[in-house]
Amino acid sequence: MSFKSPRILQAIRAVKLMAEILLTADRTLMSNYHGKEFLGFGSTAPPILPECIIKALFFPPVKNKRGIPLEAPYGLRKVEAKLIEEGFNVLTVDPDGLCSFIDEAKALGVYTMDPLGWGPSSTTFASIMKVGEPCTAIYFRRLLTKPEVRRARRRGLKVIVGGPGAWQLKHKPKALNDYGIDCVIDGEAERVVGRIFRMALNGDELPKFYDVDLKDVPSVDEIPDIISPSVNGLIEIGRGCCRGCHFCDVTLRPLRWYPYEKILRELKVNLRVGIRQAILHAEDVLLYGSNNTVPRDDKVLKLHELCKKYVDSVCWSHASLAAIAVNPKLVRVLSEVILSGRQRMWGAQIGIETGSPKLLKKVMPAKAHPFKPEDWPNVVRTAIGIAHDNNLVPACTLIVGLPEETEDDVVKTIELIDDLRRYRSLIVPLFFVPLGKIKNKDWFKVEHMAELQKELLVKCLRHDVHWVKDIMGEYFSDLRGALIKPLYQLFMKAIEREARRRKVI
Ligand code: SF4
Incomplete structure (x- = not known):
């Protein structure tokens, strides 16, 4: 109807x-x-x-x-x-x-x-x-x-x-x-x-x-299905996260995955009004059905095959670098499923947060799991490389001003960002906001910013200006996108001009 x-x-x-x-x-x-x-x-x-x-x-x-x-x-x-x-x-x-x-x-x-x-x-x-x-x-x-x-x-x-x-x-x-x-x-x-x-x-x-x-906190059975359409076909596939980052509230709640039937019922609510895309929402879509930090290939693959039967485009709200790096083959197989039909790429928000293994160990001890915190820069490089090769576009976040962040930590993050330059991605630096277990720490403000942290922000801006044009070409490749793309190109030009005026790029 x-x-x-x-x-x-x-x-x-x-x-x-x-x-x-x-x-x-x-x-x-x-x-x-x-x-x-x-x-x-x-x-x-x-x-x-x-x-x-x-x-x-x-x-x-x-x-x-x-x-x-x-x-x-x-x-x-x-x-x-x-x-x-x-x-x-x-x-x-x-x-x-x-x-x-x-x-x-x-x-x-x-x-x-x-x-x-x-x-x-x-x-x-x-x-x-x-x-x-x-x-x-x-x-x-x-x-x-x-x-x-x-x-x-x-x-x-x-x-x-x-x-x-x-x-x-x-x-x-x-x-x-x-x-x-x-x-x-x-x-x-x-x-x-x-x-x-x-x-x-x-x-x-x-x-x-x-x-x-x-x-x-509700069990899966106590979470009702949506009965009316959600923005852009976003549907949850689970809640919770097992990585335990100290600044995050999500990790305090239990991990729950929804059964396929529940996910498909919600997808069909959106489909009924013509929304032919699904944004699968979880803190780590690749861990669908898993109770640890290693993806369950069978479950994730089946989920994507089921969704792609009904909608033209599937993308992810979030994924983790460690889950991508631990199973490159899975990402390749998923890309074949997702990029069937007219879809050319898909995106996900992904947390890098820092390039420093020392800081990672202190504040995000399980972020790299099943790898060791010491391997973090390699995990990031490998995962972003795999994403690039498979047309998965990561919108990566970095946290600037984490409590106890030292100059050495920032230098390591800058070096990592330099290494990522050749991979299609966006990198968004975010100031630390006290949440989760460290909600009593101080907010990071622009006045606190050291020269090295400014340099990091400039690196991210340069990286993004470099890649955004490439990403926009694909992102706006549909008919509607082609009509509105010139407006965003003008907007990007305005930002680029401003950055040049301020001698940032
Ligand atoms: S990986 Fe993301 S969702 Fe999970 S605890 Fe860390 S910040 Fe929170």
């Missing part, structure tokens, strides 16, 4: 009258980024060009029908599914469509990834460019201070915020008053979200902050 069918519209109108819970997210999240997920990174930058241009380039409004978005962030879809499963009347709406629905609502759930612009990528962009706060923070504030939201709050609407960026609000409780937030849920919410929304609807007092305890 088409999204436009009269029966669906009729159902939407009927629900509209009764929707006691509205769910939404700010514009930077309620976008499908022209169908190219990676462009969403642009929303973490401050508006270096006029805002309307940045919005049109990086986070244009997602298609919607009278305020109902065709696609919505995956995390919001999970909450929607859980609340519907528990019997609530729920409607997911576009942030610009709120005014049509808010009068009937008693609670508003807002999904966020970077409410105050404190995520690693936004902090780095904002510090370097020095032109104000990131778009993510601007649009989150705009959403919660909309006149219709303020009006609804005055008559008793409760506002509940959750998502991967919820931690930021705990560091600035004043923001709850400023933005009119009643409750912030931090963590995997499936087991608790129904209880919190029920309290809101009953008019009970809500906790200002609700940290999901480890004992409340």
